[in-house]
Amino acid sequence: MLTDLIGIPIQALAGQLLLGLINGSFYAMLSLGLAIIFGLLHIINFTHGAQYTMGAFAAWIGMTYFGVNYWWALILVPLVVGLIGVAIERLMLVRIRDIAPLYGLLLTFGLALVIQGLFRHYFGASGLRYPIPPLLSSGSNLGFMFLPHYRAWVLVASIVVCLATWLVIERTRIGATLRAAQENPGLVEAFGIHVPRLITITYGTGVALAAFAGVLAAPIYSVQPQMGADLLIVVFAVVVIGGMGSILGSILTGLGLGLIEGLTKVFYPEASSVIIFVIMILVLMVKPEGLFGRAH
């Protein structure tokens, strides 16, 4: 029986591929939210990582202080954090809508620092433990590898959420309105559609996606203030590689880059933390608008 591939045990290879896919599904969820927000608000939401962190902390706080279990957190946390996003949009982002995009970048970056600072102040930087829900705490032996059930769940849940988001945008009426507003908000408004409200909902939804990812991440990554910032740097590279233009592009690029990162860990571990940035540089040289992006 084939037990290794050019000297690499299948067991290790499959394990790394799974890890890569899991990382990739987080890249996909976060870059999807960034792309949706950027498409309508023309703001690069630097708070996105902090909102993911918020999702993880909210799940931990809910469990520790209010006895909210994991499954309820998956539903409630995106709602709560999404509403905080709505407040941020209504109170702050709305005021900088008509001025240079640089201000959006500064504002969201500043907010991210404030949020991270608050979590560090109240919870410390060392990281909190969030238990894997009992239903998913075991695993299965697939013969060639051991599959922890929680990781399989993360993969399935994130792909379902990404595809559902894609379907809503591409196949529904509200999605068509969103696409039209990305193209020409003034005309959409002149048809009687409340574009400012659409913008608020869009931002809230993008933030809710980040928070959902945060809850999914809480049991496998350590819940700590820096978790979102670390991830966001890679996600920005993913967005540059995929291009801002396409929703499906964000999803595929996220998963694909996670896989490539996983493979690199097996075949050339020294490069695993930079491989995505190397790909980003190559893509920028060959196709600056990104693999799935549209040239402006």
Add this chain to the structure above:
Amino acid sequence: MAEPAASAMRSAPDAEPMLAVRGLNAFYGESHVLHGMEFDVSRGEVITLLGRNGAGKTTTLRAIIGQLRNRRGSIRFGGVETIGLPARRIARLGIGYVPEERGIFASLSVLENLHLPPAVGPSAMSDDEIFELFPNLRERLDSQGTKLSGGEQQMLAIARILRAGSRFLLLDEPTEGLAPVIIEQISRTIRILKERGYTIVLVEQNFRFASSVADRHYVVEQGRVVDMVDAGVLEQNLGKLQKYLGI
């Protein structure tokens, strides 16, 4: 402009016009584009705004629908003052807008373009009525909106506001860049709409087309109405109009 001339351009005082524009000033940033536009449109009328490039015709439509926010004066529609309202509220009063360049969305299919505007009036046309008026569209529903020909895009732009139920239409240069046979088709459509009681404000450069559909023509120069010619006395005034338009 002399006061008597201005008041002569208004309709009879007993009939409240559907649209009444008074002392309309509008600005793009620092530049002052409309300087006291005044005109009326009665229910069921087709009127045109004629004038040279840059006279302020397109700006007038944009000011009426509210796309141009920086505007002063008075625009009363159906008895409602709209000068302070955002575009979405103005549209909801029942005004349908077809912008210059038609505004067909590239990321939407023909069907999605058609179904985009929400209902703004009770007399919304059904899809079947739309396809009766514009048979070409039925075959192309799944195409990308901007893959249509220029004429078909124009039909789609008109179709989607009819479907939303507007009875008052602002059409900005519907014939621009289109072949004569398509222009004829659009002219026929406008006459059908007029028969059905629609009210239409048309911005046009194409005088032949304008004269084939309109009841009255307002001549716009440098951001104000300088003359009004009734379709009935068009022949006698051709020389004057040609001088205004430089043709």
